[in-house]
Each structure stands twice: as C-alpha cells, then as structure tokens.
Amino acid sequence: MPEAPAAPGGTTRLNKRMAELGLCSRREADDWIARGWVKVDGAVATMGLQVAPQARIDIDPRARGQQREQVTILLHKPIGYVSGQAEDGHEPAVVLVQGRNRWKDDRSPHRFVPAQLKGLAPAGRLDIDSTGLLVLTQDGRVARQLIGEDSGVEKEYLVRVAFGAVSNDVQAAFPPQQLARLRHGLTLDGQALKPAKVDWQNPEQLRFVLTEGKKRQIRRMCELVGLKVVGLKRVRIGRITLGQLPLGQWRYLAPHERF
Structure with a gap:
C-alpha cells in the first residue's frame, strides 16, 4: 500500500508515529488507540489523529502488559514447509510450533500455551526448499526491525x-x-x-x-x-544464530536477546 501523503504542518498519523518511535507496530497502535490506552499531550487519542513531532505520547500500563506477553519464536525450519500461509498442499512452518517440538535445552521462562499461536507470523521468508533459522513473532516491533523498509539487519x-x-x-x-x-x-x-x-x-x-x-x-x-x-x-x-537448535524444533527468543 503506498504511503499516505504528508499532512500539512509536518504532522504524522499517530499510529505511524508510534511505530517510528519503536513503541509498537501500526496495527498494535490502532488497537491501543481503540481501547483508549494512548494519550497525546494529556488527552485520550482518537483514531486517525495527526500529531506533531514534539507531541508527548503516553501509553497505558495495560498496553505494556499485553506487549510483554507477546512471544517471538526461533524455528529450525526443515525443507518442505513454507514460511507463511499454506500453499500448493505444503504446510506452513508454524504447524511445527507445538509443545512436543520445543527444544529441550530452551531456557526461556515462557510456558507454551496455544494462545501464543494467535497472530504468530513469519518475520521474513525462507523458501520451501531451504532450511535454517526462521523467526515467527507476535511482536510488531520485532517484525519491523527484521523486515521493515528501513531494516538493515544482516x-x-x-x-x-x-x-x-x-x-x-x-x-x-x-x-x-x-x-x-x-x-x-x-x-x-x-x-x-x-x-x-x-x-x-x-x-x-x-x-x-x-x-x-x-x-x-x-x-x-x-x-x-x-x-x-x-x-x-x-x-x-542479526546477532541471533541457529546454534545447536535441532532441525524441526523451536525455542523462544529470550528476554535478554536482541537482533
């Protein structure tokens, strides 16, 4: 989708500004705004609001709590699975994210629950006939970092x-x-x-x-x-390596790890 033209006076749509600041993804921003969790210069924000660069944006702690629950998963994708949605009879890699396929050496404090599969999407492609490290995430900030227009992650x-x-x-x-x-x-x-x-x-x-x-x-x-x-x-x-993660298994991105 083409970028909307810049608004008069150098303002930016609030959801875009929040994404630029690394607060969340645009989709998350829209959700938070709809829930009344975002204030701009002390006033509850409305959908579609245009903001100036110096505007003060405050986020409700409930939004931060929701964000902390989001997971990012590192999968050693085998050949024969597609990265995204099922196509041509081939299963998506996310079907491998099950409790029994979690790497036994994963030291993350997260406990696997099926709700973590909701909104879990690949942050970048890996061809059906390729193998190796695939990132699946619920976190729009991670997706933007890895596949955003300005991403320079190796x-x-x-x-x-x-x-x-x-x-x-x-x-x-x-x-x-x-x-x-x-x-x-x-x-x-x-x-x-x-x-x-x-x-x-x-x-x-x-x-x-x-x-x-x-x-x-x-x-x-x-x-x-x-x-x-x-x-x-x-x-x-980035800084995350496949390491010893076995083929077809996965682990959580640990809280201290950064791409």
Missing part, C-alpha cells in the same frame, strides 16, 4: 553450489570476477541489489551475508553467474 546463509558439471572443488572452477559480481553488481526485478558479503566457506560452499530479502534472492543471484544452488541454510539473523 542475514547469513551457507549455500552449497555447483558450476555447470562441476560439483567438487567448485571454488577452483568458478571465475573470481563472477564472485565479485555476486558481492556487488547484480540486478533483480529491475533494481540493483545492495552490496553483499560473499566468500567461500569451503570449496563447494559459499557464505552469503545479505541486508535485504527479495524472493528467492540467493538462488536467483547464483543463476545470474552460472551457479546452481544445491543446498541453502540460514544460520544467523
């Missing part, structure tokens, strides 16, 4: 590749100038890609670090330079 991937008929010691056969193009110089969907960190992890596997997430981006990047992706695994998002 995502790290290990990518096994083949080059034509070469599947062993691909590094020796792959031209260095093409590796340079992977790092910077490729275009997808008519847009130049942001610079990426791309290095050989071993002779058959590349390590990619991206700060954007176009659909099937790594696979399409590789195709442009003659590589075929044989396997793809996401191992890090």
Whole structure:
C-alpha cells in the first residue's frame, strides 16, 4: 500500500508515529488507540489523529502488559514447509510450533500455551526448499526491525553450489570476477541489489551475508553467474544464530536477546 501523503504542518498519523518511535507496530497502535490506552499531550487519542513531532505520547500500563506477553519464536525450519500461509498442499512452518517440538535445552521462562499461536507470523521468508533459522513473532516491533523498509539487519546463509558439471572443488572452477559480481553488481526485478558479503566457506560452499530479502534472492543471484544452488541454510539473523537448535524444533527468543 503506498504511503499516505504528508499532512500539512509536518504532522504524522499517530499510529505511524508510534511505530517510528519503536513503541509498537501500526496495527498494535490502532488497537491501543481503540481501547483508549494512548494519550497525546494529556488527552485520550482518537483514531486517525495527526500529531506533531514534539507531541508527548503516553501509553497505558495495560498496553505494556499485553506487549510483554507477546512471544517471538526461533524455528529450525526443515525443507518442505513454507514460511507463511499454506500453499500448493505444503504446510506452513508454524504447524511445527507445538509443545512436543520445543527444544529441550530452551531456557526461556515462557510456558507454551496455544494462545501464543494467535497472530504468530513469519518475520521474513525462507523458501520451501531451504532450511535454517526462521523467526515467527507476535511482536510488531520485532517484525519491523527484521523486515521493515528501513531494516538493515544482516542475514547469513551457507549455500552449497555447483558450476555447470562441476560439483567438487567448485571454488577452483568458478571465475573470481563472477564472485565479485555476486558481492556487488547484480540486478533483480529491475533494481540493483545492495552490496553483499560473499566468500567461500569451503570449496563447494559459499557464505552469503545479505541486508535485504527479495524472493528467492540467493538462488536467483547464483543463476545470474552460472551457479546452481544445491543446498541453502540460514544460520544467523542479526546477532541471533541457529546454534545447536535441532532441525524441526523451536525455542523462544529470550528476554535478554536482541537482533
């Protein structure tokens, strides 16, 4: 949806301003405003209110309590599951978020209850034929941080590749100038890609670090330079690593952890 034009006098719609300040997501802001939990300069806010940059925004403690109950889940997604809604007969990864699939070494104080599945949505994609770290969250602040327009959070991937008929010691056969193009110089969907960190992890596997997430981006990047992706695994998002989390299992993002 296109951005609404700026309001006269440099004001901003209240829900957008609250999201910009990192208080909550726009959807949460609308919910809080509807409940009467938001005051602007001492007065209870109304839906659609425009606010000046210096406006004082106060949040009812009940909103903060509701926010503290929201969970963010880290899942080691297997191949064969889609990140979001079910499609083409394939199940969404969220079906794996069940009590019996919780990692036994999860030290989070959270106790799993089915209500935590309500509004739990992926913050970023991971293709059906890819595996690794997938973030599912109820918290709009986390979603904005990871997939918002201004997000610059790094995502790290290990990518096994083949080059034509070469599947062993691909590094020796792959031209260095093409590796340079992977790092910077490729275009997808008519847009130049942001610079990426791309290095050989071993002779058959590349390590990619991206700060954007176009659909099937790594696979399409590789195709442009003659590589075929044989396997793809996401191992890090920001400061959060996949670590020892077993395939098909999940854990909570701990209160002290930050992306």
